Amino acid sequence: MIFEDIFEPIEVISHFKDGQIRPLRFKWNGRVYKVHQLNGHWVSNQGYSKQYHFSVMADT
Numbered sequence: 001m002i003f004e005d006i007f008e009p010i011e012v013i014s015h016f017k018d019g020q021i022r023p024l025r026f027k028w029n030g031r032v033y034k035v036h037q038l039n040g041h042w043v044s045n046q047g048y049s050k051q052y053h054f055s056v057m058a059d060t
Contacts, residue, residue: 033058
């Protein structure tokens with residue numbers, strides 16, 4: 001398994017239900033990836049706002 005930190009903007013399609021966020025697909029470098037597994041998530045405070053982070057497993 002390969003882990004990679006990506007410090008680039010991505011577009012994410014997520015499902016919101018009962019206060020939970022679940023990423024379903026994301027677009028990076030012009031390609032769409034389907035999320036197969038959510039490995040973890042965490043929230044960090046950035047001033048007055050929150051930044052949500054996800055560790056996912058995707059195809060390819």
